[in-house]
Amino acid sequence: MTDELPEELDVTVARPYKVPDNRKRRIAAWCYVVTAAACAAGAVSSGNGGLLVAAVFLALVAVYHFACAWPLQLDETGALAASAAATGFPVGHASAQLAWRGLRSRPVWRVLLYSADEPPSKRGLVELDAVNGEILGSYTEDNPEDWSAYGFSSGGSPPASAS
Numbered sequence: 001m002t003d004e005l006p007e008e009l010d011v012t013v014a015r016p017y018k019v020p021d022n023r024k025r026r027i028a029a030w031c032y033v034v035t036a037a038a039c040a041a042g043a044v045s046s047g048n049g050g051l052l053v054a055a056v057f058l059a060l061v062a063v064y065h066f067a068c069a070w071p072l073q074l075d076e077t078g079a080l081a082a083s084a085a086a087t088g089f090p091v092g093h094a095s096a097q098l099a100w101r102g103l104r105s106r107p108v109w110r111v112l113l114y115s116a117d118e119p120p121s122k123r124g125l126v127e128l129d130a131v132n133g134e135i136l137g138s139y140t141e142d143n144p145e146d147w148s149a150y151g152f153s154s155g156g157s158p159p160a161s162a163s
Helices: 022-046 049-067 076-087
Strands: 091-101 106-115 122-129 135-142
Touching: 022 049, 076 091, 076 106, 076 122, 076 135
Parallel strands: none
Antiparallel strands: 091 106, 106 122, 122 135
């Protein structure tokens, strides 16, 4: 018998990655509803005020989970494409991160992009609403990173090799 990773955790297996949808919060919300109902039934049958307080608290937590179960309409690929269009320069490397903002945890994509030239002369940061695709903000600048230690000049092209 050998120890091995399950297939879904094995990074050597090529497969598309999909970010889980926030609507899964509804599952937890229903669990809280069922538990709150059980506490309420226990409070009615026994007269225990603590169970009634627990039922009210769990019902409020369930309402919060239902309110935060935003549908994720914009996936990572869509966020990268919309961000590339918003920067105004040809995009090379890019990375997207899903984050949440506000009291109701509305999902947003934060995308870091670099220009397509080598080394990248520009970089940008774009934040998009993951529910409706609206661009919430963008920032672009000349890339201040120094690439000379890697054999690239500040002009963007690698040095000519000596033969």
